[in-house]
Amino acid sequence: MNNKTAVGFVLLVLLGLVAPYTGAYPIFLMKALCFALFACAFNLLLGFTGLLSFGHAAFFGTAGYAAAYSIKAWGFAPELGILFAVTTAALLGWAIGSLAIRRQGIYFAMITLAMAQMIYFICLQAKFTGAEDGLQGVPRGKLFGYFNLEDDIAMYYMVFANFMIGFLLIYRTVHSPFGQVLKAIRENEARALSLGYDVDKHKLLAFVISAALAGMAGATKTIVLGFETLTDVNWPQSGEVVLMTLIGGIGTMFGPVVGGFFIVTLENELADKVGSWVQVIMGAIFVICVLAFRRGIVGELTALFGRKKDVAV
Numbered sequence: 001m002n003n004k005t006a007v008g009f010v011l012l013v014l015l016g017l018v019a020p021y022t023g024a025y026p027i028f029l030m031k032a033l034c035f036a037l038f039a040c041a042f043n044l045l046l047g048f049t050g051l052l053s054f055g056h057a058a059f060f061g062t063a064g065y066a067a068a069y070s071i072k073a074w075g076f077a078p079e080l081g082i083l084f085a086v087t088t089a090a091l092l093g094w095a096i097g098s099l100a101i102r103r104q105g106i107y108f109a110m111i112t113l114a115m116a117q118m119i120y121f122i123c124l125q126a127k128f129t130g131a132e133d134g135l136q137g138v139p140r141g142k143l144f145g146y147f148n149l150e151d152d153i154a155m156y157y158m159v160f161a162n163f164m165i166g167f168l169l170i171y172r173t174v175h176s177p178f179g180q181v182l183k184a185i186r187e188n189e190a191r192a193l194s195l196g197y198d199v200d201k202h203k204l205l206a207f208v209i210s211a212a213l214a215g216m217a218g219a220t221k222t223i224v225l226g227f228e229t230l231t232d233v234n235w236p237q238s239g240e241v242v243l244m245t246l247i248g249g250i251g252t253m254f255g256p257v258v259g260g261f262f263i264v265t266l267e268n269e270l271a272d273k274v275g276s277w278v279q280v281i282m283g284a285i286f287v288i289c290v291l292a293f294r295r296g297i298v299g300e301l302t303a304l305f306g307r308k309k310d311v312a313v
Contacts, residue, residue: 004302008254012167016160026152027224028268030159034221036260037166039244041213044170046242047251048179049206050186054109054238055096055116056214061233062119063089063215064222068135069128071223078141078149082162082219089215090208092119097207101200104189113235120233134229138222155224162220166213171253173209182206243282247289249296258297 019029038060045051063085071081100111123129130136140149149155173179181202184192193199222228231237240263248259263282270278293300 005253012254012257013164016164019160020153020156026156028264030156030224031221032261032264033159033163034217034224035241035244035264036257037163037220038214038217039241039248039256039260040167040170041210041217042241043245043250043252043256044173044213045206045210046245047255048174048186049182049203050189051101051203051207052109052242053100053112053207053210054235054242055112055114055119056210056241057233057235057237058096058112058116058119059089059093059211059214060218060237060241061123061228061230062092062218064218064228064232065123065129065135066215067219068138068222068228071141072135072138073128077145078143078158078223081223082216085219085222086212086215089218090212093208093211093215094204097204097211101203101207113238116233116238117235120230120235123230123233129228132230134227135222136227138226138228140223140226149223159220159224162216166216167253167257169209170213173206174253178202178205240282243286245296247285247296249299249302252296252298252302255296255298262297 016033020026038056042053042056045053045056066088067081067085070076070084071078076084096112096115099115100108103111124131140155142148143154143158147154147158149158174182181192181197184195184197185199185202189199218232221232244259244263245256246259247262248257249255266282266285267278270281274281289296295303
């Protein structure tokens with residue numbers, strides 16, 4: 001871990017610990033952390049492996065349903081509900097990934113989108129999902145039978161702990177020998193194959209890890225809000241996580257976190273003021289980001305400070 005990453009990590013932890021006492025609405029903070037983890041999981045696949053998935057909402061939403069149903073119908077504790085949801089998302093990721101990794105580029109993206117829409121229609125028709133009504137009244141319960149998650153502060157720190165676990169897992173994955181192979185695949189898949197690496201195996205494992213972490217984000221969000229609906233499993237959610245990652249900075253560690261908070265804040269502040277026009281505004285931001293600063297907020301700041309350092313030297 002270099003100095004810049006260490007400083008960023010310390011700031012992230014400090015901000016996370018004091019955030020509930022800054023006057024910010026706890027539910028907003030928890031929702032933003034869930035989407036930040038979702039974006040980080042997606043970035044592991046796109047930013048560090050070079051695989052563009054248009055179907056990540058399938059893992060986010062399916063895990064939300066799995067957590068909601070297991071907690072409400074089966075009486076699972078929140079930690080068991082999240083574990084069950086993450087396992088469900090990982091298995092679904094393995095099933096979809098096994099098909100998708102056989103293709104590259106736009107064909108890979110279209111397969112993930114098609115499979116995700118199949119999951120959406122299953123959730124729409126299945127009785128256990130509540131169809132268009134979704135699953136309502138999901139209790140938060142007690143973490144490990146002791147911490148009452150009905151208290152927003154206790155719930156926040158559980159969400160923050162989940163986020164940090166996911167973030168550190170991604171960091172360790174990226175900075176491991178396995179992560180270096182993923183970067184090699186991103187840069188030149190044919191060369192990685194010629195060096196003897198099992199490219200399909202590495203891509204599939206990255207896909208499963210990304211799906212599992214996206215599932216953890218979706219399950220946590222469901223427990224925070226107390227319900228799960230079709231919105232989380234529909235294709236616009238996949239587009240939204242692409243936007244979060246792009247705005248924050250593809251291929252950076254902290255970019256998706258910034259992008260997640262940026263989009264959730266934008267939606268939270270503008271939803272009551274402009275209504276459905278918030279989607280138009282986000283579309284405009286997407287276009288501006290692609291045309292003006294393709295490296296995203298964190299990517300552009302990193303490049304800017306890097307140039308200033310070079311000039312100073």
